[in-house]
Amino acid sequence: AMPGAPPEAPAAVAAAAAVAAGPAPVVRVLLTGGPGAGKSSALATLRDRISKRGFQVVVVPENATALLDNSGGYDPSWHGTPMHVKLQQTFLRFQMQQEDTYCSFAELRPGRPHLLLHDRGCLDGRLFCSDEQWTQVLEGVGVTEEALLKRYDLVIHMTSVAAGMENLYDYGPGSSNPARYHTPEQARHADVLAQDSP
Numbered sequence: 001a002m003p004g005a006p007p008e009a010p011a012a013v014a015a016a017a018a019v020a021a022g023p024a025p026v027v028r029v030l031l032t033g034g035p036g037a038g039k040s041s042a043l044a045t046l047r048d049r050i051s052k053r054g055f056q057v058v059v060v061p062e063n064a065t066a067l068l069d070n071s072g073g074y075d076p077s078w079h080g081t082p083m084h085v086k087l088q089q090t091f092l093r094f095q096m097q098q099e100d101t102y103c104s105f106a107e108l109r110p111g112r113p114h115l116l117l118h119d120r121g122c123l124d125g126r127l128f129c130s131d132e133q134w135t136q137v138l139e140g141v142g143v144t145e146e147a148l149l150k151r152y153d154l155v156i157h158m159t160s161v162a163a164g165m166e167n168l169y170d171y172g173p174g175s176s177n178p179a180r181y182h183t184p185e186q187a188r189h190a191d192v193l194a195q196d197s198p
Helices: 010-021 039-051 063-069 082-106 122-128 131-141 145-149 184-196
Strands: 026-032 056-060 114-119 154-157
Touching: 026 039, 026 082, 039 056, 039 114, 056 082, 063 082, 082 114, 082 122, 082 131, 122 131, 122 145
Parallel strands: 026 114, 026 154, 056 114
Antiparallel strands: none
16 A cells, blocks of 8 residues: 555455455345235335345335326226226336346445345236236237246245235225225235236
8 A cells, every 4th residue: 555545445345356256146036916915014024134144135116006106096997998008018117127227236236145025026917917918018018928937036926915804905095005906806816816827
């Protein structure tokens, strides 16, 4: 070191060594299931506990709620129409972009193993579409289900409280999640579809 130059900070030395060693692995875990399954709550607990074990944990949030909350919500007249397909295409494009962005952010800390926890993912739009609509969504975005599934290393299905504990399920204005617009019956149906996903 040059006389009078400040000593290198240990964190800077560690960061330089980590970059030289190459990137740490990135493990991508998807939590899926019908509305009201507790995915967001489980992710918060997992993030806290796994972070304490030395992992760089990045939570990729569910995008539909944020988009709907900030754009006037879901219009029920869209259900079963080309507008619903267009909405699901928008969600899917945004989800893919968001996942890629969070992965890039995680890679900014190359010295630590990375865990990306996804609160819903690219295939979740399938839960809210007919088979024909979902085919249109995939074709419109130019992807396949197989390619979307390969974006995750592990997929965990969580069952909606609407399937067995309906009294705990809430939705719509005045609920714990006002952006959730699915009735208990729709939530149960989505949960079954999530279990049957590829």
